[in-house]
Amino acid sequence: xxxxxxHKLDNPVWNSLSETHAAFAVDYNGTQFYHPDYGPFGGFIHxxxxxxxxxxxxxxxxxxxxxxxxxxxxxxxxxxxxxxxxQMIIDNKIVQPITSEIVKLTExxxxxxxxxxxxxxxxxxKNKTSSLGNYFGIFKENQLVAITGERMKMNAFTEVSAIITxxxxxxxxxxxxxxxxxxxxxxxxxxxxxxxxxENNIGAISLYEKLGFxxxxxxxxxxxxxxx
Numbered sequence: 480x481x482x483x484x485x486h487k488l489d490n491p492v493w494n495s496l497s498e499t500h501a502a503f504a505v506d507y508n509g510t511q512f513y514h515p516d517y518g519p520f521g522g523f524i525h526x527x528x529x530x531x532x533x534x535x536x537x538x539x540x541x542x543x544x545x546x547x548x549x550x551x552x553x554x555x556x557x558x559x560x561x562x563x564x565x566q567m568i569i570d571n572k573i574v575q576p577i578t579s580e581i582v583k584l585t586e587x588x589x590x591x592x593x594x595x596x597x598x599x600x601x602x603x604x605k606n607k608t609s610s611l612g613n614y615f616g617i618f619k620e621n622q623l624v625a626i627t628g629e630r631m632k633m634n635a636f637t638e639v640s641a642i643i644t645x646x647x648x649x650x651x652x653x654x655x656x657x658x659x660x661x662x663x664x665x666x667x668x669x670x671x672x673x674x675x676x677x678e679n680n681i682g683a684i685s686l687y688e689k690l691g692f693x694x695x696x697x698x699x700x701x702x703x704x705x706x707x
Contacts, residue, residue, distance in 0.1 A: 483635060484635050485695075487635070491522065491546060492513070496513065500632055507531065507532035510532030519602075520545075523547075526550070529551045530552060533550060534555060542559075558703055559704045562677060562701075563699055565678050565684060565696075566697070568695045572662065572666050575659040584623075591623045592604075593606060593608075593609075599643045600641075612629025615627055626643050627641060627643075629665065636672075637668070639658065640675075642674070
């Protein structure tokens with residue numbers, strides 16, 4: 480599939496909130512955030528708007544991320560951490576066998592979904608995050624053991640996210656099958672899948688590369704908290 484508008488991936492949160500996900504945006508004059516019930520992420524195009532915007536958003540949630548360029552902050556906030564991620568993109572469907580039953584998750588699975596993500600990757604996944612896209616899971620003995628879903632969405636791109644397997648069920652190929660399913664579903668919607676992975680997560684990066692993802696660029700997630 481030919482990739483157009485690829486530059487929009489340089490500012491994924493802002494462009495998602497300006498396009499497909501506009502309904503979830505909290506907008507402060509050029510700095511936009513997802514409403515904190517959906518995800519603690521923001522992006523900007525005017526650096527001068529970030530000081531006021533981060534203060535206002537900070538009154539809604541204790542801890543959040545600006546994705547992309549480094550924001551300007553007031554003295555009441557601090558950068559707790561810079562999380563450097565690889566932004567990876569794939570341009571063809573994945574050809575991999577799917578041997579497990581993959582279930583599309585619904586509202587009734589939400590508690591189990593939130594619990595599993597926060598067990599493995601605490602802090603990102605909120606009560607309404609699953610409303611941002613489709614989430615799929617594999618169950619064993621009625622327990623949700625692996626998931627993958629969609630988070631940020633633009634007109635041309637959908638982010639693959641929450642690639643999580645319960646620690647007791649790793650090494651069984653569940654992630655590979657779920658990523659295959661989600662990526663191919665996104666291509667069926669005529670969108671390009673991409674993802675973010677912390678740059679030192681060698682195991683995950685190696686899996687994504689085997690499936691056909693390539694690194695497009697590094698992307699910083701600036702973790703911002705109150706300066707007590």
